Amino acid sequence: MRKIVLIGYMGSGKSTIGLELANKMNLSFYDLDQLIEENVGLPIKSIFDTKGELFFRKKENELLREFISNQNDFVLALGGGTPCYYDNYKIYQKETITSFYLKGSIKELASRLNLEKENRPLLANKTNEELEEFIAKHLFDRSFYYHQVNHVVIVDNKTIDDLVDEIAAKLA
Numbered sequence: 797m798r799k800i801v802l803i804g805y806m807g808s809g810k811s812t813i814g815l816e817l818a819n820k821m822n823l824s825f826y827d828l829d830q831l832i833e834e835n836v837g838l839p840i841k842s843i844f845d846t847k848g849e850l851f852f853r854k855k856e857n858e859l860l861r862e863f864i865s866n867q868n869d870f871v872l873a874l875g876g877g878t879p880c881y882y883d884n885y886k887i888y889q890k891e892t893i894t895s896f897y898l899k900g901s902i903k904e905l906a907s908r909l910n911l912e913k914e915n916r917p918l919l920a921n922k923t924n925e926e927l928e929e930f931i932a933k934h935l936f937d938r939s940f941y942y943h944q945v946n947h948v949v950i951v952d953n954k955t956i957d958d959l960v961d962e963i964a965a966k967l968a
């Protein structure tokens with residue numbers, strides 16, 4: 797039985813790395829944002845816009861709990877904020893689960909997110925300078941929760957393949 801959880805800020809590569817890692821390890825890949833979209837029947841941005849963030853955070857908590865108690869072999873990528881709400885970080889702190897924090901620097905995350913901020917409700921409409929400031933503040937607020945994992949993996953200046961190998965080595 798293999799249970800792997802990937803956490804990290806938006807743009808840290810959780811979904812891309814998670815999918816590659818799952819392929820390498822012959823596991824199924826799941827993305828919590830996608831499970832929420834399927835459950836609610838709307839894209840994340842529309843959920844925030846029409847139902848509000850509180851509704852989203854409740855769903856996120858509910859579906860994370862349900863997933864962890866029902867699934868056995870998986871790589872699961874969480875949303876960037878998942879560890880920081882309710883008791884979410886405790887849900888995946890279990891002996892049977894190995895968790896990784898994909899940690900990016902403010903500069904690295906800002907440059908990645910600048911290219912893909914429109915689908916992310918928390919980042920839409922921000923200028924470059926606002927984006928860096930917003931990420932810095934968020935990382936400060938979220939740091940405690942992000943570090944409640946088994947392994948911290950720095951993502952700056954590494955390829956997807958490097959990162960997948962680095963994570964797989966820690967699981968060996």
Ligand code: S3P
Nearest residue numbers: 805806807829875876877916917
């Ligand atoms: C969020 C991150 C997003 C998504 C939602 C909120 C956050 O996930 O869950 O927009 O609070 O950081 P990604 O990290 O997959 O973009």
